[in-house]
Amino acid sequence: MAKVQGAVKVNQERCKGCDLCVVACPLDVLKLQPKEVNNRGYHYAYMHNPEACIGCASCAMVCPDGCIEVYRVTNK
Amino acid sequence: MTPEEIMKPENLVYAKPRLLNDNHMHYCPGCSHGVVHRLVAEIIEELGIEDSTIGVAPVGCSVFAYNYIDIDWIEAAHGRAPAVATAVKRLNPSRMVFTYQGDGDLAAIGTCETIHAANRGENIAIIFINNAIYGMTGGQMAPTTLEGMKTSTTPYGRRVDLNGYPLEMSKLLAQLDGTCLVTRQAVHTPAAVRKAKAAIKQAFINSMEGRGTSVVEIVSTCNSGWKMSPAQSNKWMEENMFAKYPLGEIKNTVKK
Numbered sequence: 471m472a473k474v475q476g477a478v479k480v481n482q483e484r485c486k487g488c489d490l491c492v493v494a495c496p497l498d499v500l501k502l503q504p505k506e507v508n509n510r511g512y513h514y515a516y517m518h519n520p521e522a523c524i525g526c527a528s529c530a531m532v533c534p535d536g537c538i539e540v541y542r543v544t545n546k
Numbered sequence: 547m548t549p550e551e552i553m554k555p556e557n558l559v560y561a562k563p564r565l566l567n568d569n570h571m572h573y574c575p576g577c578s579h580g581v582v583h584r585l586v587a588e589i590i591e592e593l594g595i596e597d598s599t600i601g602v603a604p605v606g607c608s609v610f611a612y613n614y615i616d617i618d619w620i621e622a623a624h625g626r627a628p629a630v631a632t633a634v635k636r637l638n639p640s641r642m643v644f645t646y647q648g649d650g651d652l653a654a655i656g657t658c659e660t661i662h663a664a665n666r667g668e669n670i671a672i673i674f675i676n677n678a679i680y681g682m683t684g685g686q687m688a689p690t691t692l693e694g695m696k697t698s699t700t701p702y703g704r705r706v707d708l709n710g711y712p713l714e715m716s717k718l719l720a721q722l723d724g725t726c727l728v729t730r731q732a733v734h735t736p737a738a739v740r741k742a743k744a745a746i747k748q749a750f751i752n753s754m755e756g757r758g759t760s761v762v763e764i765v766s767t768c769n770s771g772w773k774m775s776p777a778q779s780n781k782w783m784e785e786n787m788f789a790k791y792p793l794g795e796i797k798n799t800v801k802k
């Protein structure tokens with residue numbers, strides 16, 4: 471098992487689908503919903519490839535709307 | 547472990563700062579203003595100065611900044627934020643006072659107020675969002691617009707013979723004896739965001755300590771005005787804006 475595992479929680483209703491978190495993630499974890507939209511009509515971001523996340527918070531650093539919560543565990 | 551197992555409060559490493567409230571920000575998707583708002587909220591929270599901070603909001607896209615960050619604010623007329631901040635800080639010397647201004651606000655209509663506040667060495671922090679355009683009013687040329695850059699008022703690109711040269715406000719402000727910190731940052735990558743945060747934090751501490759005027763320019767994007775996607779805008783900024791507005795500290799008189 472990977473030593474460091476992460477997960478992110480995207481605030482779907484706050485997200486504006488700007489794609490900046492998707493571009494910033496070094497491990498291609500995130501994607502924008504291809505069809506689903508939130509109640510403002512934005513294709514919000516979601517964890518497309520959750521196993522790859524290391525909880526580095528790069529996505530959260532660049533998010534202009536403070537939508538991303540980052541969690542991380544270190545497996546011993 | 548599954549994402550659900552990882553997403554436990556004890557494993558939380560990053561969340562939106564509390565001071566950035568739940569109001570939906572009106573900024574276009576991907577706008578740099580949002581990132582800088584988040585940093586301002588984080589820093590005020592970390593320094594524990596939410597009750598002793600007064601922000602001065604400008605006119606421009608960030609005119610509603612007071613709706614998003616839960617601190618005390620005062621709204622200034624276009625360009626007058628440094629003059630208003632001067633009064634606020636002089637009357638409340640124990641407060642941390644900062645302005646938040648776009649390049650149209652700071653480098654066009656408010657050039658006079660900005661230069662004189664900095665020259666007087668007012669103990670305020672100035673956050674200067676340089677997106678090289680008037681965002682709010684529909685993407686007109688700003689003094690900071692790059693040579694050749696297309697805007698709604700320079701549809702064939704800015705011409706130096708007609709419109710003059712892009713105004714480098716930070717370089718100019720660094721010449722003044724009243725400034726203690728002048729630095730140029732960006733928020734397009736995680737590393738840049740961390741550096742910008744450190745710079746704004748230093749500026750806020752300078753205001754509290756009464757060390758003079760601090761200026762933190764954030765070279766920013768206005769993807770709507772530039773007519774590109776947010777990701778393309780970041781790339782365009784790296785390739786074009788950074789040549790004219792290189793990142794880094796320009797002046798710092800505070801001994802580390």
Ligand SMILES: Cc1ncc(C[n+]2csc(CCOP(=O)(O)OP(=O)(O)O)c2C)c(N)n1
Pocket residue numbers: 605606607608624647648649650651652655675677679680681682683688768
């Ligand atoms: C006295 C006055 N003159 C002009 C305007 C029109 N106006 C509103 S915002 C703006 C420019 C804003 O550009 P900038 O400061 O770069 O901020 P941005 O919107 O790009 O964040 C102008 C000219 C105004 N509101 N008040």
Ligand code: SF4
Pocket residue numbers: 476477478494495496497498499500522523524525526527528529530540
């Ligand atoms: S925390 Fe890091 S690895 Fe996980 S989604 Fe965000 S950027 Fe990608």
Ligand code: SF4
Pocket residue numbers: 480484485486487488489490491492514515532533534535536537538576
């Ligand atoms: S950076 Fe933020 S607003 Fe943009 S798509 Fe990602 S979560 Fe949504």
Ligand code: SF4
Pocket residue numbers: 572573574576577578579607677681682767768769770771
């Ligand atoms: S017009 Fe430009 S500066 Fe204004 S919110 Fe949109 S992207 Fe941001």
